[in-house]
Amino acid sequence: MSIIKVSDLTYCYGKGTPFEKVALDNVSFNIEKGEFVAIIGHTGSGKSTLVSHLNGLLRADSGVVELDGENIFNKGYDLRSVRFRVGLVFQYPEYQLFEETVYKDIAFGPKNMGLSDEEVRERVIWAAKALEIKAELLNKSPFELSGGQKRRVAIAGVIAMRPEVLVLDEPAAGLDPAGRDRVMRLITDYRDRTGSTVVIVSHSMETAARYADKVVVLNNGKLFMCGSPDEVFSRADEIEKIGLSLPPVTKLIHSLIKEGYDLPENIYTAHQAAEALLSLKSKGGER
Amino acid sequence: MGDITIGQMYPASSAVHRLDPRFKIVFTIMFVVMLFTAGSALTVAVNAAFVLIAYTLAKIPLKMLVKTLRPVIPIVVFMLIFNVLFYSGETVLLKLWIFKITLEGLKSAVFMVFRIVLIVAGTSLLTYTTSSIELTDAIESLLSPLKKLKFPVHELAMMMTIALRFIPTLIEETQKIMSAQKARGADFESGNLIARVKALLPILIPLFISAIKRASELATAMESRCYHNGIGRTRLKTLKSGKNDIAALMVMTGLLALVVVLSMFNL
Known part of the structure; x- marks a missing residue:
């Protein structure tokens, strides 16, 4: 059964003012339990608006978001409880840090859930460990940390609530390649260990191709495509038409296929490419 | 939070939008003077008519006006209650425990409400029709005589x-x-x-x-980018005043004179 079901979601910013802008237009898709979903689209395509609906921060003008089969916009549905079940990490989450110590900041979410001090403590330590935050950092002020550390602390603050669905808006934005890989590795590790559902917003096709089970492509607030990475990336022409580009390796392989080389289409990382090329070579593959 | 409209420009193409911002600031001051000289039903009505006509000329929908006035409601209600209950007047209409409701109190309350509503509506028109950059340019220009007194006008405007x-x-x-x-x-x-x-x-x-x-x-x-204070800086857009500004100034002066004369005769 789908854990989250989005149907006909429409949302408009600044309704009734001269600045009115449709951000989401009849978007529908499902997220299955345990799935890794990537939402991609270029700037202004409605990605961030969409994820703000998943935990009820924004209320749709029309349409439904179902969590475990229940519409979260129904009257009397406790939206606050949704926030604990669907953990949302915003873009540049390090700007939300405010407490005196890293420990207290990670504890903010669990405390709001009304857990006992003992449970809070256990969760903070668990979340810090999951994001490789050293124990000695826990008593430091979050403002003394480096950018990458702050980012991990902010993500830990959401993970500590142990949400069933973890939603991350551009978790790797603004980090150097090493920091980006580290954050992505920690997220996949977390998901492997807990089996929770993960939704990532990204404009990087590479991230989507590499980690996701399902890719949701948005364009101008409309659902453009939805399917497995293989399905989505096999329609390369359409994707490039809306201003997104395939991972460079995939492009290279695609042009090799056009040249007549017998290679698989679904190659998204340098590692996969190397393997495919090597096996082609060992087969003595010529065109 | 999303409902904050004060200080936000309402983009439209109207004669009021195109007026020289320096004149618009002067008009706003004249309007405030006019509003506070007004002490009778007739003069307040002149002010109200002025505001309504100005909004129509500026092509700003009444909906925006309502939105602007919404945050003022608590103040209006507060003033209303205070004026009605505590104004010491002669003609007692109703006596409740220690409070007396008088005709004068009611009158003053109604005037107060009109004044608050009109002053908020009238002054908001300035920011609705003028971008903040135009506004500060205009303030800088209006204050420029103070430069002679070594007053940092440019710095103030920049801030x-x-x-x-x-x-x-x-x-x-x-x-x-x-x-x-x-x-x-x-x-x-x-x-x-x-x-x-x-x-x-x-x-x-x-x-x-x-x-x-x-x-x-x-x-x-x-x-x-080598920013230094205002000395020798030129502008991309210089403020220019035209016929429309002069015409509007004449109308405003006429109105102000009318209200002053009317109040002198207690009309």
Whole structure:
């Protein structure tokens, strides 16, 4: 059964003012339990608006978001409880840090859930460990940390609530390649260990191709495509038409296929490419 | 938060939008004088008519006017109650316990309400039809005689420009931080006063930090582009006044004179 079901979601910013802008237009898709979903689209395509609906921060003008089969916009549905079940990490989450110590900041979410001090403590330590935050950092002020550390602390603050669905808006934005890989590795590790559902917003096709089970492509607030990475990336022409580009390796392989080389289409990382090329070579593959 | 309209321009193409901002500032001051000279039903009506006509000329829908007035309602109600209950008048209409409701009190209450509503509506028109940049340019231009007295007019105008420029940015930032904390279960809506004030802390701290950071980044950016005070700076857009401005000035002066004369005769 789908854990989250989005149907006909429409949302408009600044309704009734001269600045009115449709951000989401009849978007529908499902997220299955345990799935890794990537939402991609270029700037202004409605990605961030969409994820703000998943935990009820924004209320749709029309349409439904179902969590475990229940519409979260129904009257009397406790939206606050949704926030604990669907953990949302915003873009540049390090700007939300405010407490005196890293420990207290990670504890903010669990405390709001009304857990006992003992449970809070256990969760903070668990979340810090999951994001490789050293124990000695826990008593430091979050403002003394480096950018990458702050980012991990902010993500830990959401993970500590142990949400069933973890939603991350551009978790790797603004980090150097090493920091980006580290954050992505920690997220996949977390998901492997807990089996929770993960939704990532990204404009990087590479991230989507590499980690996701399902890719949701948005364009101008409309659902453009939805399917497995293989399905989505096999329609390369359409994707490039809306201003997104395939991972460079995939492009290279695609042009090799056009040249007549017998290679698989679904190659998204340098590692996969190397393997495919090597096996082609060992087969003595010529065109 | 999204309902803050004060200080936000309403883009439209109208004669009022095109007026010289310096004149518009002068008109606003004249309007305030006119409103406070008005002490009778007739003169207040002249003011109200002026505001309505000005809004129509500026092509600003009445909906915007209602939106502007909404935050003022509590003040209006407060003033209304105070004037009705505590105004010491002669003609007693009703006596309730220690309070006396008098005709004079009612009159003064109604005048007060009209004044508040009109002053908010009238002065908002200035910001609805003038961008903040035009506004500060106009203030700088109007204050320029003070330069002779070594008053830092340009610096003052620059500070105002920057402050106005960052209001929307800060609102946006506040909304972002609020959402982020709400996503972690923060609750801003329930609880008593102390709990609510405490709940603001997770917003204020990140907001202050980012504002200070932004300020220092802006200072660096200005310095690296060799910004120095106003001496010898030229403008991309210079303010020009035309026939329309003079015509509007004549109308305004006429109206002000009318209201002053009418009130002199207690009409």
